Amino acid sequence: MLNGYGGRVLRVNLTDGTFRKSELDPELARDYLGGRGFAAKTLYSEVEKGTDPLGEGNKLIAAAGPLSGLLIPGAGKTTFAAKSPATGGYADSNVGGLFSAEMKYAGYDLIVLEGVSPEPVYLFIDDDTVELRDASAYWGQGSITAETALKNELGEDFQIAVIGPGGENLVKYACISHDFGRQAGRAGVGAVMGSKKLKAIAIHGTKSIPVADVDEYRRIGREMYDYCKASDAWEVWVRLGTSGVNVPSNEWGSFPTRNFQSGYFDEIEKMTGEYMRETIVITDKACFACPCACGKYSHSKKWDIYVEGPEYETAAFLGADVAVSDIEDVAYGNYLCDELGVDTISAGNVIAFATECFEKGIITSKDTGGLELSFGDSEVVFELIQKIAKREGIGDVLAEGVKHAAQVFGGDSADFAMHIKGLEISGYDSRNAPAMMLAYMTADVGGHHNRAWAITYDIEVGRDAITEGKAAKVIELQHIRPLMDCLGTCRLQWVELGMPLDYYAPAMQAITGVGRSWDDLLHIAERVWNLTRAFWVREVDGFGREWDYPPPRWYTDPVTTGPTKGKLVAREDVDKLLDMYYRQRGWDGNGIPTQEKLDQLDLDFVGI
Amino acid sequence: MHLKADSSKCTGCRLCQLACSLYLFQENNPKKSCLAIVPQFPDPGVFGVRTCTQCGECAEVCPVECIPQNEKGAYYIDADECIACLECVEVCPENVVFTHPDDEAPFECNLCGECVHFCAYGALYIE
CATH class of the missing domain: 1.10.569.10 (Aldehyde Ferredoxin Oxidoreductase Protein, subunit A, domain 2)
Known part of the structure; x- marks a missing residue:
């Protein structure tokens, strides 16, 4: 059994109602860690080119990371992923709460949902027991209403991921809800769940998660918590x-x-x-x-x-x-x-x-x-x-x-x-924050902020500046933050409380028993970033630079009021930012990863 | 002296339960912990916490007298002597004598204080 992991993959075929459990592939864990790494690899390898995002061929992934469910601050993140019905490209959206921890206590790191159920169902998982159950009584209910009803039926200890009418009606930005108010909100993962006629996943587990060196892991975990509690912020x-x-x-x-x-x-x-x-x-x-x-x-x-x-x-x-x-x-x-x-x-x-x-x-x-x-x-x-x-x-x-x-x-x-x-686009107007704008332009799910919250860097180094340093910062953040998604933990202890990143590599070593430096872990994050880019290249005809531009408002309409009134990032500066970014990433001038870059990252199965 | 909770400060994070299982069993498993979090959502939107009051009813009912007190005055179940009759579980007025499928013997709070240390919100204390 792999230390730090639940140890198993659960595949559910909704079309014929069958299940398959398998041991987690140690090479997958080694090369992609978990969470969005598992999601990206699974989607690239298993969803066929040109698949209809709301059709039978798309797959909905739920993935935990090696830190999920463990004594690490914020280790409660779950990745939900699929080919996006909103964009036609790669989608993942992570949600906080208690779901990924429960997945691992039930012994699963990865749940792959395939096919389309003929009737509304929910997936019931209680440790080794897996069932597809009739959900006709819940279909049509709101997310909060259905979560309440499922907990009343199954017990408070079950953790629920559920869709509402938006998901059932295939709203392109329907979300998956959990724990009365948390959502995997973006890029339509809830619509994919709705297309599969899957109302909810209810999971409960009683197993222990093995770790390699329990004393060292507890020592590091305690230090991390003590740091957070003592933070001025x-x-x-x-x-x-x-x-x-x-x-x-x-x-x-x-x-x-x-x-x-x-x-x-x-x-x-x-x-x-x-x-x-x-x-x-x-x-x-x-x-x-x-x-x-x-x-x-x-x-x-x-x-x-x-x-x-x-x-x-x-x-x-x-x-x-x-x-x-x-x-x-x-x-x-x-x-x-x-x-x-x-x-x-x-x-x-x-x-x-x-x-x-x-x-x-x-x-x-x-x-x-x-x-x-x-x-x-x-x-x-x-x-x-x-x-x-x-x-x-x-x-x-x-x-x-x-x-x-x-x-x-x-x-x-x-x-x-x-x-x-x-x-x-999510919540940061970026017409006086070029690094933040570049972060939005290049985010791997479309206009979303959380891959690289670079606006504080714009403020720190000068908001009008268009520099190589800003492109470098965006890339740096695009590896650190998604790495947290691979590990199954939250980034906010680092962002908001200033918890040093130095803790994570030793913690991972104590937990998994595999010695890796922080740079080794970032290398995996870069692999995942390039793999999601390759997914876009494969799935979207003509994908490239044109797809990275912001909406014209951001380079033609100056801000109308407030402290940034009159500001915008001119189109030629948008191009400069992209040129810097592509070059630093090792991509060509159209924003496509080069063969040399793919080789560096051991992505030999990717054909571009 | 016993473990007490100010449930108005509980955020429902379950870190107390994880720390408890790591201390008691050296395992990562909140289902093997000695206190209970009771979420009440969506309405009224608060967490309840159930802890052992060290009332001693478990010890009184134990037919093989295998629930002595430790140096802190906390009742604990001697798993080697326990016959798994579960009378202590049934009699506990707070429902905080716990069982787990891995273990025949139930378990309860031994006042180790790990949960108090880890809770960042000051929701747990011993007095």
Whole structure:
């Protein structure tokens, strides 16, 4: 049995209802570690070129990492991955909570879901017992409702990953929900689950996870926890979580406002982290074994709902980007998205886009079924979220994402459809943050921030600068952060509490018994990054540089208000950034990995 | 002296349970720990914590008298003597005498203090 691992792979064929358990391949563990590494390798090797993301050939992956479920701060991350229905390229989305820990206690590192079930089912796993069970009673239920019902039926100890109506209705940015408010939110992994007629996975495990040197592992783990608890940043981080970023982001001019017309929201008083804490937060809620709970569980008296959050990203997109200014209204929008099972980032982005189209006369009330869209109207936001999840009226167009909606609405709307590679951009306006913009342009799932949160580097070294150093920083972050996803742990102890990265290689050695340096681990992260790039090259005809450009708004429309007013990154600077990035990565001028680079990374099975 | 919890500070992370199993069994397995986290979600959105009060009812009911007290005054089950009748599990008013499929003998809090050390939120204390 491999130290640090659950030890097994579970494959479920939903078409014929069969299962297959196998030992985890030690070479897969050695070369890809776990989590998104397992996901990327499995998708590249097993999903055939040209597969319909919502068809029988796509595979949905759930993967834990070697640190998941262990005494390592934040070791509660699960990767869900598939070929994306939103972009047609690579998708993974990771979720905090307790799921990956439970996978490993049940003895599984990787669950591969194949085929399409003829009827709605849920996957029941209790240690070695695996069953597909009838889910007709749960089909149609909201995520929170269904999770509650499944726990009532199976027991509180079961961990649940579940989709809502958004996933069932194949909304392209449907999410997979877990633990009453956490989501694998991005790039439509919930729609893939819905396409397979899989309502939920319920898992429970009672096994122990073996480690190579239990004394050394406990010693390092204890040091890591002691470091986190003693961090000066601990108190504020736990008090506010990611909502503590609302005000700084606004002051940086990066808080997406009115469909990214601005990066500054002038009605933020009722959306600050402190205001939220004082008015609606009732419980600090942590992922598995996390010493710095960023989950803020809230109760809105105004709407009488319970919701985890709103997180920073949700405040950005169901708040500033649609110009809704009361945290209780943001919380209600958040609740609707969570219950209906759609990503708050993409949903808010799409609604903001539709609102700008309406205000510019590109669409009218004839297109919206009589709805009058205007920034700041929370009732319309709530109505549109429901229409999207149910694919009613204009919701059917918006459910396809902002790229598709721009094609339908026409006019010049594609210029302000805020996506990259078909994925709606998340919460940082980057017109005065070129490194952050480059991070978005090159993120391996499309417009997402968490592969390289480079905006702090822009602020540190000079925001207007277009330098080789910025491209280098983006690449450095794109290896460190995804490495955490491979390991199955969270990056925020490092980012927010300053926990040294030096802990991880010795911890991995004590846990797995395999001696590897931090650089050895980063080499694996680079392998995974290039493999996901190769997935895009294989799956998307003509893929290359054109796909890395930001939406025209970011290089043609200056920011309208706030501290970054007048700023943009000119198109020639966008090209400079890409040239620097490709060269440093060892890719050609079109952004395609060279054979030499693939050879360096032992990706000999990749044909480009 | 016993383990107490301020459940309003519990975040539901289960680190206490993991640290407990590592101390007690040298294993990574929250299902082999001596305290219980009881999430109450979505409504009212709080965590409950159940801990041993060292009331001694387990020792009183044990037919083979294999639940003595350690140097800290904590009751513990001597697995070598235990006949796995599980009467201690049934009598425990807090439901904190635990069993696991790997082990015949139940187990309970021995006041080692590992959970208190690891909890970052101050939700657990011994007094």
